[in-house]
Amino acid sequence: MTSVLPVPTPDAATRRRPGSGRLLWLLVVLAVLALLSVASVAIGSRGVGWSDIWSALGGSSETIEEAAVTKRIPRTVLAVLVGSALGLAGAVMQGVTRNPLADPGVLGINMGASLAVVAGLAWFGLFTATSRIFVAVAGAALAAVFVYAVGALGRGGPTPLKLALAGAATSAALTSFITAIALPRGDIAANVQSFQVGGVGGATFDNLTPVLPFLAVGLVISLLSARGLNSLALGDELAAGLGERVAVARGVAALGSVLLCGAATAVAGPIWFVGLVVPHLCRLLVGVDHRWLLPFSALAGASLLVASDVIGRIVARPSELDVGIITALVGAPFFIAVVRRQRVREL
Numbered sequence: 001m002t003s004v005l006p007v008p009t010p011d012a013a014t015r016r017r018p019g020s021g022r023l024l025w026l027l028v029v030l031a032v033l034a035l036l037s038v039a040s041v042a043i044g045s046r047g048v049g050w051s052d053i054w055s056a057l058g059g060s061s062e063t064i065e066e067a068a069v070t071k072r073i074p075r076t077v078l079a080v081l082v083g084s085a086l087g088l089a090g091a092v093m094q095g096v097t098r099n100p101l102a103d104p105g106v107l108g109i110n111m112g113a114s115l116a117v118v119a120g121l122a123w124f125g126l127f128t129a130t131s132r133i134f135v136a137v138a139g140a141a142l143a144a145v146f147v148y149a150v151g152a153l154g155r156g157g158p159t160p161l162k163l164a165l166a167g168a169a170t171s172a173a174l175t176s177f178i179t180a181i182a183l184p185r186g187d188i189a190a191n192v193q194s195f196q197v198g199g200v201g202g203a204t205f206d207n208l209t210p211v212l213p214f215l216a217v218g219l220v221i222s223l224l225s226a227r228g229l230n231s232l233a234l235g236d237e238l239a240a241g242l243g244e245r246v247a248v249a250r251g252v253a254a255l256g257s258v259l260l261c262g263a264a265t266a267v268a269g270p271i272w273f274v275g276l277v278v279p280h281l282c283r284l285l286v287g288v289d290h291r292w293l294l295p296f297s298a299l300a301g302a303s304l305l306v307a308s309d310v311i312g313r314i315v316a317r318p319s320e321l322d323v324g325i326i327t328a329l330v331g332a333p334f335f336i337a338v339v340r341r342q343r344v345r346e347l
Contacts, residue, residue, distance in 0.1 A: 087301015
């Protein structure tokens with residue numbers, strides 16, 4: 001039996017979470033994100049002061065400290081963009097599949113994008129940022145369709161556990177393919193290994209620019225799908241009875257999440273568990289109405305990834321740990337806790 005994420009009607013959601021309370025949480029999340037962004041710019045292997053930060057923001061990079069801040073600014077921007085994309089994509093996926101275990105990493109979608117990028121680099125010489133994003137989105141879409149089709153086989157359809165197992169198996173297989181492609185290619189093996197960990201280091205505004213249109217389109221599509229996701233949470237039959245075109249609503253929402261996942265993976269590598277952890281935490285704050293849940297998931301996802309990047313610089317100073325390692329350390333226990341709490345039953 002499929003475990004669903006119940007989404008009440010807007011009136012019921014409003015009674016549970018008054019608008020003033022949600023607005024207060026919105027201010028809190030924005031304040032946290034702002035503080036974390038400042039910390040991301042200020043914290044690193046070399047300490048900097050407020051004067052260095054202000055000078056760097058003004059365009060100066062004459063001193064070593066100002067140059068360090070100049071390099072951290074695009075890194076922080078990338079963490080915000082990727083974190084918001086993954087947090088939002090996770091919330092959309094959980095709504096589309098009515099699966100509390102849905103996440104771009106858990107379902108193998110990130111690894112599909114990764115395989116497409118690595119294959120493009122090794123076999124087709126796709127070294128431009130724009131071409132990598134296109135193939136990443138295509139790989140993410142193919143992986144999403146494949147995992148959902150495999151998870152839907154058998155009696156009971158796509159149950160949460162079947163989808164999670166299909167995603168885990170698919171991720172393992174795709175990882176093996178990536179290794180098989182990269183190992184004979186010494187010219188790209190080191191870059192592929194670093195890419196597979198998932199990180200935001202080395203970001204520049206030049207490699208951020210091509211991904212912005214994809215993220216923007218995915219963001220708009222995902223946010224506009226909120227009403228449809230609320231209807232889908234009631235069940236396909238009831239949603240259709242209320243006048244919702246179920247297939248269209250599910251397809252549009254899935255398109256938005258695939259765009260976000262593919263674009264985020266193309267620039268930062270496969271980062272796991274942000275899309276799983278963030279929506280569950282946001283439901284505790286703002287309820288399950290997707291009109292509120294989706295934007296909150298984007299902001300909270302950005303906060304989580306920026307915080308993970310800062311933590312990675314602190315715990316391994318003067319070196320650093322990539323954000324993919326930190327999110328895995330946080331997300332894996334959370335994933336186990338969600339599975340235990342949901343008590344998902346296999347057929």
